[in-house]
Amino acid sequence: MNLPVRLRLFVGREDALGWLDSAAQDPGVVVVQAVHGLGGIGKSTLVARWAATHRDQHRPIWWITADSPAALDAGLVALTVALQPALAALPSPSLREWAVRWLACHDGWLLILDNVTDPAHIADLVGRLPGGRILVTSRRATGWPDIVTPLRLDVLEPGQAVALLTAIVSQGGGVIDPAGAAALCVELGHLPLAVEQAGAYLAQTRTSVGDYLRLLAQHPAAMYRDGEEGRAAERTIARVWQVTLDALADDPLPGRLLRALAWYAPEAVPRSLWHHLGDGAGEPAVTRAVGRLAAYNMLSIDPATRAVTVHRLVQAVARTPDPDDPHRQPDDITTARTAATIALTTALPDDWRDPTTWPTWRTLVPHVDVLVSQTRAHATDSDRVAQAHLLNATSLFLLDQGNLPHAIAYLKQALADRRRVLGNDHPDTLASVNNLAGAYDSAGDLG
Ligand SMILES: Nc1ncnc2c1ncn2[C@@H]1O[C@H](COP(=O)(O)OP(=O)(O)O)[C@@H](O)[C@H]1O
Ligand SMILES: [Mg+2]
Incomplete structure (x- = not known):
């Protein structure tokens, strides 16, 4: 069981829990969704609560933050590693496939797909799984296939x-x-x-x-x-x-950290990443600032791993500049995005071929995905150059893993950004051209 949600205090929701109980009598997929897309309403908490109270009926209970296809894949990879640690040195696509096959030929498991943004992202997986039980949370109200039973949650x-x-x-x-x-x-x-x-x-x-x-x-x-x-x-x-x-303003660090954390995936920001966000403030100061943010419930810290979770609604606020809010000045938000990029680049392992670094890579790739996609709308030239470097480094790992579509998407993005900012003849642009050609070569797609 890997529920990421802390269940310290839980109130109400008797009807919704009862509804989940009766829906659980029938096999199939249950979707828990919020009314009109409200974040922070308690979808994930409800599902975690239900799973925890039914832990004896399911084995395993596996939680996946499934807000993108890459995140879903990462969750399946992690499931295999949890079930069969000895397989961890296999490349990611094999680990993902192993998990799907394991689920397809077992029953009694509960899979939670949290925060699905598009029903199409899970259609394939759901189609391959005859047994077990899947609970989905989503802000989407519509577009679910007929086998899905929706539940609406209100404030x-x-x-x-x-x-x-x-x-x-x-x-x-x-x-x-x-x-x-x-x-x-x-x-x-x-x-x-x-x-x-x-x-x-x-x-x-x-x-x-x-x-x-x-x-x-x-x-x-x-x-x-x-x-x-x-x-x-x-x-x-x-x-x-x-x-x-x-x-918290007696110290600028908590605000700075929260603004930077807003650019990563909301869950499981490892300590090895967030401790680089202090911008020279030193690890004890960063740890203290994170602790203060947790005391005010602006984020939560996993007591075992020290990984940090920031609710996506808090992140959305922290990424949105507001000249009337002293903590969300446009320049500070740009600075935070740069700090997030630098910390992530620093946290990447040097070697992508060594299997002992793969678990670290796998915890960081979801953050690269989110950082890059959240930056697109606001990217400055310096964002583009810094993130091209990040994309390039990450693509080497993905290529080595045989994850070609993901690697090629990164390399194309890095090349486009370098062309645009550095020009066609810059050595980094030429290196990107080479890398992309190499990737196409291994894909057998020379077009
Ligand atoms: N029924 C509840 N009882 C106590 N706290 C709750 C309840 N529902 C939600 N919360 C709290 O509200 C916050 C947002 O809930 P969450 O489940 O993350 O929302 P969503 O998944 O809909 O965005 C969480 O920090 C959670 O602890
Ligand atoms: Mg949620």
Whole structure:
């Protein structure tokens, strides 16, 4: 079982859990999805809770963050390595295939595909698996095949949100009056993620609810009536974020770290990567800043591996410049993206042929994917040059693994960026041309 979600406090959701129980009587795929794409509403938490309470009925329970085809593949590779550690030195495509075959000829397992962005990404896999059980979470409401049973999840009921807030505050040794708690939960739209972060703030700072509401009021309110609800969730989190980062502003490092972490995949940022994000601040200072962010629930740290998870809604806010928010100044966001690129480049192993480095490579490739795709919309010339280097290095690993389509996509991107910024005759551009030709050669596609 590899559930990444911490299940310290859990409130409500009786209906949804009961619904999952009865859906589990029939074989098939169950999709858990949120109403109108709201992030932070509790999809992953619900599924993790259900899996944990049914752990005796399933073996294994395997969690995959499946927000892209590459992430899905990485999760299947990790499943094989967990089931058969001796196979870890095989290249990734073989490990992926081994996992699919294992699942196809066993039953009793539970596979959780978290945060699927497109039903087409999982169609092949689902089609190959007759036994077992698959739970999917997604913000997508439509486009699922007929075999999929959807469940819609809404924000918490007011009483549940208040119970969550009260529990977090009192766990931190604070007290909160019921009327204040109810008013604050209304202000936060009963969004679990926002309630959790506000509760952590109250517990850490011992601020009164009245004062906290005043701090929130200084920032533009989330308007549930205007526009999509997904946007409203983002506005809610942006206000909580600003108040929290104000409290942490005695040290610039926590804000800097959070802005940089926003460019990686949300889950499993290994310590070997995040400890490079201090920009000269030294490892103890970085560790302390990460610990402070965790105390305010802006991220969570896996106690065993020290890997960091940042909710994708918090990441989305942290990547969006806002001239009115001192913690999201456009220049700071550009700087954070550069820092994220440099840290990732530094964290890559030097040698891609040595099988002992492969586990490290495999933990880092998902972050390369997300960094590069999130940067596209904003890339400056220096982003392009720095990321071309990152793509090139990663493609050597992917090529060696026999993962040609992924490697070729990276090499093409690196070549296009180098052409554009450095020109056709620059040695790095020519090296990219060579690498791409070599990759096509091994693909047997000389076109
Ligand atoms: N039923 C619940 N009880 C307590 N906390 C919850 C509940 N649902 C969600 N949360 C908290 O809210 C945050 C967002 O939930 P998450 O499951 O990650 O949302 P989603 O997957 O829909 O984006 C998490 O940190 C989680 O701990
Ligand atoms: Mg989720």
